[in-house]
Each structure stands twice: as C-alpha cells, then as structure tokens.
Amino acid sequence: MKFRQYLLLALKGCAMGSADVVPGVSGGTIAFISGIYDELIDSIRSFDAEALRLLVRGRFAALWHHVNGRFLLPVAAGIGVAVFSLARLMTYLLEHRPIEIRSFFFGLIVASALLMAKEVGRWGAATGAAFVAGCVAAWWITVATPAQTPDAWWFVMLSGAIAICAMILPGISGAFILLLLGKYDLIMRAVSELNLPVLALFLIGAAVGIVSFSHLLSWLLKHRRDVTVATLVGFMVGSLNKVWPWRVSLVEESLAERNVLPGTFEATMAQDNRLWLAAALCAAGFLTIWGIERIAAAVSRKRGA
Secondary structure, eight states: OOHHHHHHHHHHHHHHHHHHTSTTOOHHHHHHHTTOHHHHHHHHHTOSHHHHHHHHTTOHHHHHHHTTHHHHHHHHHHHHHHHHHHHHHHHHHHHHOHHHHHHHHHHHHHHHHHHHHTTOSOOSHHHHHHHHHHHHHHHHHHHSOOOOOOOOHHHHHHHHHHHHHHHTSTTOOHHHHHHHTTOHHHHHHHHHHTOHHHHHHHHHHHHHHHHHHHHHHHHHHHHSHHHHHHHHHHHHHHHGGGGOSOEEESSTTOSOEEEOOHHHHHHHHOSOOOHHHHHHHHHHHHHHHHHHHHHHHHHHHHHHO
16 A cells, blocks of 8 residues: 555544544544445454454464554544544634534535435335434434433443444434533543543443444445445434534523524524624535545546546
8 A cells, every 4th residue: 555545544534533523523424425434344343353363373464454454554543633633622613613613514414415325226215214214313312411420430431332333323423422421521621631541441442332333334234235324314414403503502501402593593692693604614514525525536536447
C-alpha cells in the first residue's frame, strides 16, 4: 500500500472521529459513504480465536495480516487524532454555537441518507418496513431523556461497549448514546484531561463490544444487505430529529428539549435564529458529503481503469 493510500485512510478516520464526538452524528455514516464500511466491519470481525492463537504463539506478522492491520492502523490513528484534538472544540461549539453546528450536521446527514438509499438494490415491502422501523427506533432514541447513572468502573465499561456499537452504525450516534447513559460529559472530560484510568475502562468495554457486535453486523450485511441498509437509512432519517438546529428547553434547568420553527425559536428565546447562516451551513454539510462521494467514486473508477 502506498503512502497516499495510508494518508487517505487516515483522513477518512479523522472524519469518522470528528463525527463520533458530536451527539446525533455517527462515524459509521462517514465510513459508509467513504467506501470503507464493509472492510471496516470485516477487519474488526477478524479479532477472533484465530487472532488470539496467533498472538499467543508470537506470530505477529501473521496476526497483522489476519486482522488487516494495514487498513485498521491508519483508520484507527485518524479516529484517535480527531477525537483527542476535536473533543474540546466540539463541546465548545455545541455549547456556544449550537444552531450553526447542528445545521452543518443536518445537511451532512440528509446527504448521507440519500447516498445510502441508493445502495439498496431493490425497495419493496421488506425494505420499506425496515426503513420505517429504523426511523421509529432512531426517533425514539433521540427523544429519550438522559438518565442519571453511576460512575462505577463496571458502568463505564458497559457504556463503552454500548456506545461503540452505535458508533459503527450509520445514523446512530455513539456520542448521543453516551448522553442518554449519562456518561457523555464524563468521557469528554476524560479525553480533554487525559484521565487514563477512565479512558482505559471505556476502551476495554468498547473493544469487547465492537468485536462482538461486528460479527452480527457482518453477517447481516452479507446475507440481508438490502434490509440492513434500509434499516440504517431509517436510523439516519430518524436521527435528524436530534440535530434540528432550533431547539428550546421544555422546563428550565432541564435537559429535555423540543424542536421548533426558526420564528418560534426567535420569539421564545429572544435570540436571532440565524436562519440564513444555518441554511448556508446546512448546504455546506450536504455538499461536503456529496464531494466526498464524488471523490471516492473518481478514485474507484481510476483503480478500475
């Protein structure tokens, strides 16, 4: 593999990591539209009994080949760089520029859903039902109220296992799952402050969760691809509820919010709704995904030529 290919994989990983730190946006979405989703799932799934046997026997070269290390390393490095460098920035933007950042990701998700819908080979009753089920499930997740949960070591590990599964599902935000579990602030602070004990517990849980879940997801994509992709498209459409730019609190000092129209937001909050800036950023998000897809398609055609 050439250096340029490693760099491209690292950049895709950076895009995934950037998405994963935002509640409502999934790194799995970026992986899917950038053309690395299937290889990512299969590579993660390769951490199996054979990989453990190779590790115990010290056959590191064979292990590297078995787990597709040349692919996973640059992607994982890109994700890590993005998470550690952008966690504080994303937290700031969500707190101080919520309309702008949500608008950008709203456009990003709309474009991603349209591109993923094209991956469904045949739309019919089964895929339509799967799409609706995905919409309903994602919408329910986005309206669920964040819970008060313990900071015990076992729950931090459990949170990592659950959140990582969501992070590799297009349309389901691992960051938002952490928010629902009451652990988003804890993990974001741990990343910003390099709290290694908390990060270690979280990563151990994430490793167990992602390896276990990747086997199921890989099987579904190979044997029930259209229904699975239709469900994922539904997840993405349903998750738009969470990144609608204009939201107002239902109760003062509460995390519960509802979506409103720009005019209602301005009247209720006595703030500028930034409608034109929001529209421009929404278009920018849409065009970003469209551009990534065009570049990926051009690279694919060039390789096939």
